[in-house]
Every structure is written in C-alpha cells, then in structure tokens.
Amino acid sequence: MATRGRPRTFDPDTALRQALDVFWERGYEGTSLNDLAQAMGIASASIYAYFGSKEDLFRKVMALYGATSGEPPRRALREQPTTRGAIHAMLRATADEITRPEAPHYCMLILAAPTGAVENHSVREFLAGIRRDMFTTVRDRLARGAADGDLTVPAAGLDAIARYYTTVVQGLSVQARDGADRAELEAVITCAMAAWDTLTSAPSHARG
CATH class of the missing domain: 1.10.10.60 (Homeodomain-like)
Structure with a gap:
C-alpha cells in the first residue's frame, strides 16, 4: 500500500x-x-x-480581495436605485475601503504592481484586466440607467463618463496612499459629483 x-x-x-x-x-x-x-x-x-x-x-x-474589499463599491453600483446615486455610493464606498484604519490606504488593483521587472509583466496585465473590468462595470451601470430612462445620455457618451468616474476611483487610491484622509477624499467626491449634471447633459454631448 x-x-x-x-x-x-x-x-x-x-x-x-x-x-x-x-x-x-x-x-x-x-x-x-x-x-x-x-x-x-x-x-x-x-x-x-x-x-x-x-x-x-x-x-x-486578488480573488479574495475582490470578494471582500472590492465588493462594497460594486454592490453600491448594483443596489442603488438611481444611476447618480449608484456612482456617488460607489465613490464613497471606495473612499471608505481605502481609509480603513486596519488596512493599507490604497487599492491593490491600482498600486500592487504598477511597474516593475519584465518577468512580472503578466501580473501587471492581470491587474490591468481587472481594472478594465471595473470600467466595464461602471459603463454597464450607466447603460442600465439609460435603458431605464434614468439617464439621458447618447450611447457614445457613456464611455467617456464611465472612464471619468473610473479615473476618479483610481485617483482616490493614489491620494489615500499619499496621506489624504477620509474627509479630504470626500471633498474630491463632492467635486466629482458636482460634474454629474454637466457630464450627463444630452445637449452637451450633442455639441461635442
């Protein structure tokens, strides 16, 4: 035996x-x-x-990270009834997660492997793929709002808006890593949401 x-x-x-x-x-x-x-x-x-x-x-x-710290922002996108509310809640949930006192103050998707040795290219591409999925998730929520009549934006404008708010999410992580506290990140979120009406205005997209 x-x-x-x-x-x-x-x-x-x-x-x-x-x-x-x-x-x-x-x-x-x-x-x-x-x-x-x-x-x-x-x-x-x-x-x-x-x-x-x-x-x-x-x-x-990273799968574990996505199911734990990465889940609240995605859940906010899924569960908030309005598109604006979903984006706002996503940003606030992101800020909450990256300023928790018991964890490093940054998002692993953004800063765990930004640059480095050539042999680690596959890791950077792996993380980039997850970040692209973040963009897709935001865009899908915007598209859902457009389909529901909650958002009056031409389809061509959804990509730019999704990329803008995805960039805000990533920038929050950099700011937190460099010492910005929760209140300071909230100020950034307030500015980002102040742009919502302009970004989602159908006439402005038509002029563009």
Missing part, C-alpha cells in the same frame, strides 16, 4: 488572508516567498504544493 502524504497542518483560508495582508502591505515585487512563508506560518514548499507559484498565489489573493 502506498504511503499517504502528511496531512495538511494549516487552514488554507487563514493562510490566504495572511498572504493578502503581505501583498497589500508590500506590493507584488516587494513580497518574497520567504515573507509569505513567515506570514502564513508554512514552508515555501507547502505554498507551492497547495497554492502554486507566487503568481498563482497572488491571483488567488
């Missing part, structure tokens, strides 16, 4: 959460396998055996 392998002695969900904390604090390139092994309380060999490579682990971490 073949010898059975040693039983797993760690909780995968807890280990993944610990890996998320390390990647979030140090970024992708700033995190070594040794850092991960120490934080997760398991050997590097066990990381490879259960989670795969460092990149594989990072992709799993």
Whole structure:
C-alpha cells in the first residue's frame, strides 16, 4: 500500500488572508516567498504544493480581495436605485475601503504592481484586466440607467463618463496612499459629483 502524504497542518483560508495582508502591505515585487512563508506560518514548499507559484498565489489573493474589499463599491453600483446615486455610493464606498484604519490606504488593483521587472509583466496585465473590468462595470451601470430612462445620455457618451468616474476611483487610491484622509477624499467626491449634471447633459454631448 502506498504511503499517504502528511496531512495538511494549516487552514488554507487563514493562510490566504495572511498572504493578502503581505501583498497589500508590500506590493507584488516587494513580497518574497520567504515573507509569505513567515506570514502564513508554512514552508515555501507547502505554498507551492497547495497554492502554486507566487503568481498563482497572488491571483488567488486578488480573488479574495475582490470578494471582500472590492465588493462594497460594486454592490453600491448594483443596489442603488438611481444611476447618480449608484456612482456617488460607489465613490464613497471606495473612499471608505481605502481609509480603513486596519488596512493599507490604497487599492491593490491600482498600486500592487504598477511597474516593475519584465518577468512580472503578466501580473501587471492581470491587474490591468481587472481594472478594465471595473470600467466595464461602471459603463454597464450607466447603460442600465439609460435603458431605464434614468439617464439621458447618447450611447457614445457613456464611455467617456464611465472612464471619468473610473479615473476618479483610481485617483482616490493614489491620494489615500499619499496621506489624504477620509474627509479630504470626500471633498474630491463632492467635486466629482458636482460634474454629474454637466457630464450627463444630452445637449452637451450633442455639441461635442
């Protein structure tokens, strides 16, 4: 009879959460396998055996991040009854998440791997793909508002508005990383929403 392998002695969900904390604090390139092994309380060999490579682990971490810290802004887009309310709530939920006292003050999608070594190009493209999905999610909510009659914007204008508010989301993360507090981010959100009527005015798009 073949010898059975040693039983797993760690909780995968807890280990993944610990890996998320390390990647979030140090970024992708700033995190070594040794850092991960120490934080997760398991050997590097066990990381490879259960989670795969460092990149594989990072992709799993980002899935967890999306389901936790990344979920409130998306939920705001889904659940708010008006399009304007959805965009406003998305921005406020973003600001809430990136200024929580128990977590680093930035969004992992934006700043976990902005530049770096050539061999990590696939990680940057992976994150860029998620950011593109963020843009698509915002645009889809605008399109839903247009279909419902809640938003009177030509289809050609939806891309620009979605890109504008996606850029605001990303800029909030940079501001938070550089020290802006929740009240200061709220001031940015107020400015962004002050532009809503102009951005969603059908005559202005027609003139453009």
